[in-house]
Amino acid sequence: MQQITTTNPATDQDIATYDVMTKDTAFEKIMVAHQAFLQWKAKTHEERGAYLRDIAAALRDASDALAQLMTEETGKLLRDGKTEVELCAQIFEYTATHGPTVLADENRTHNGGKKKGIVAHCPIGVIYSVQPWNFPIYQPVRVLAANLMAGNAVILKHAEICTGSALKLKDLCEVAGLPEGLFDVIIIDHDTSDEVIAHDLVRGVTMTGSDGAGRHIGQVATKNLKKSVLELGSNDAYVVLADADIALAVETCVKGRLYNNGQTCVSAKRFVVADAVYDDFVDAFVAQMKNVKMGDPKEDDTQLGPLSSKEQFDTVHQQVKDSIAHGAVALCGGDPGSETGQFYPATVLSNCTPGMPAYDDEIFGPVASVIRAEDDEDAMRIANDSRYGLGGGIFTKDEAKAIDLARNHFDTGMVRINSFGAADPNMPFGGVKDSGFGREHGGFGMKEFTNAKAIFLP
Incomplete structure (x- = not known):
């Protein structure tokens, strides 16, 4: 069986070894996620928000352990890891607070303004999230919070070197009470990843990483008619x-x-x-x-x-x-x-x-x-x-x-x-040209993987 081993870059000492999943195991998790989605989408935005607030509290409770793990897996400064965990908690809280308004039905008119219409921002299903190692918790969280609020399920393929952080995040969500299967982690190779994108129950793909990897994932997603959001590199x-x-x-x-x-x-x-x-x-x-x-x-x-x-x-x-x-x-x-x-x-x-x-x-x-x-x-x-x-x-x-x-x-x-900063929950995050397309944060990310459904009233 194929395995991966995580290593501490400050000491060059191995941390842990994980088995790479088969395609069948990954597909089983997609099926479970879809079943969880069918239940989750029936909840109101306010009901979903309560779960997000509980996850924020669980993150804060585990801040020291999470920061320690991120430092060991990626070499991140320990204090920056603690800051990252707090940012993630704030993202869940921001999403819980603003999601109901951002995703609320919109009243429109049609037929020259003579008749009423509704635009409903409806969830679409299982979202596949491919994330890098540089922010082991923040990168998956900015996708997870937005899509949970929208009513979707999320399957995460994290970078191999921070596999432990990915699994810890999953465990914390479950401790906080998130329904089983709604967020899961798959440890797979690149070929299996392409097959995950093609899976009928995967409805969208979001990826953060290099422009080279983005081109590949974007092409596979487009070939399978899946919407994608790509946040790629830059030389700012x-x-x-x-x-x-x-x-x-x-x-x-x-x-x-x-x-x-x-x-x-x-x-x-x-x-x-x-x-x-x-x-x-x-x-x-x-x-x-x-x-x-x-x-x-x-x-x-x-x-x-x-x-x-x-x-x-x-x-x-x-x-x-x-x-x-x-x-x-x-x-x-x-x-x-x-x-x-x-x-x-x-x-x-x-x-x-x-x-x-x-x-x-x-x-x-x-x-x-x-x-x-x-x-x-x-x-x-x-x-x-x-x-x-x-x-x-x-x-x-x-x-x-x-x-x-x-x-x-x-x-x-x-x-x-006259300043520097990385991200803020209230401002859109994303780029143009070879830095990708689509937006996260600022409310924009909550709508990226929703169906803007037009309902025409007579």
């Missing part, structure tokens, strides 16, 4: 304009590049700086990156933990080496040691140009790409010179200008002004 540009507060920009950009050990889809990754302030920004930015404390992710004073796996470490280091081979200059970092664990130092690359990974691709680790722009207009041009379009940031003292650039010029799904 944070633009530092000529009138920016440089101290604020530097502090925020360091945080934005190192958050979650640099392994976040909406991390600040490319730093596009107007020529007038380039030297001041880079000098201060490099100085702070050099002083970052890397070490045990369980220690309170650690600022940078390990990458999530040996595979991730090798990928990041190869991207850095390829960029340097194409002319990038390492202003700090880029030369990891040989100690135990998958630790990669905070790295700043300058002279980043098209044709190198540091400019074109997503580097999923603590590596910053600095790009000099001639002026503010050129900075926005460079920011949009990407196949991705998830998020980005603008630093300027002129808020009106920043809002105009964000709304009318920045070709992304999200823009931060």
Whole structure:
């Protein structure tokens, strides 16, 4: 029987081994989920919300254990894991509070306004959720909360390296009283995953991950006429304009590049700086990156933990080496040691140009790409010179200008002004171009996998 083993990236010690499920076992779980859905869809939004609040309470009760497990499986800083659990609890509570209004029937008219109509947002069935390892609880929760409120069931295929976190989340939902089968975890290979997408009882597919994986899953879903939501990678540009507060920009950009050990889809990754302030920004930015404390992710004073796996470490280091081979200059970092664990130092690359990974691709680790722009207009041009379009940031003292650039010029799904952050339950989350399509959070995610049913009254 095929097995997978999870490993602690800080110590390189194995954690646990799990059996990979057969297709028949996975399909049985889909059948059970569908039966649970048939009962769940009959409940009101308010009744579903009560379960979501109970799950939020169960998450908070298990916060320490969950954070510890996430740190062991992925190298996430322990304090960030606790923050992640609290965010997940808030997502369940937000969904429970706002779901009944977001999903309420809408009164419309038809026949030129002479007759009444209703738009009902109806659940559709079993949703297949494919999620990555960088936020082991948050990634599945943002799908789970929205779809439970909508009336759907969810089957999760999590990243192998955080299998324990996935199973712990399932257990907590059951402890909180969620009906059996309504949320389940399948441990399967990629071929079986494709067959799950094709299963008649799977009505939608949502996936977070790389654009390469997104293309594959999106194509399989489309072939089988299944709606999909894809939240893919990015190389988000944070633009530092000529009138920016440089101290604020530097502090925020360091945080934005190192958050979650640099392994976040909406991390600040490319730093596009107007020529007038380039030297001041880079000098201060490099100085702070050099002083970052890397070490045990369980220690309170650690600022940078390990990458999530040996595979991730090798990928990041190869991207850095390829960029340097194409002319990038390492202003700090880029030369990891040989100690135990998958630790990669905070790295700043300058002279980043098209044709190198540091400019074109997503580097999923603590590596910053600095790009000099001639002026503010050129900075926005460079920011949009990407196949991705998830998020980005603008630093300027002129808020009106920043809002105009964000709304009318920045070709992304999200823009931060003079700040950095990952996600908020009340704001939509998602991107454009190769960063995918569809939205989560902000109420939008609750409707992604519903049937907007038109009911015409005579």
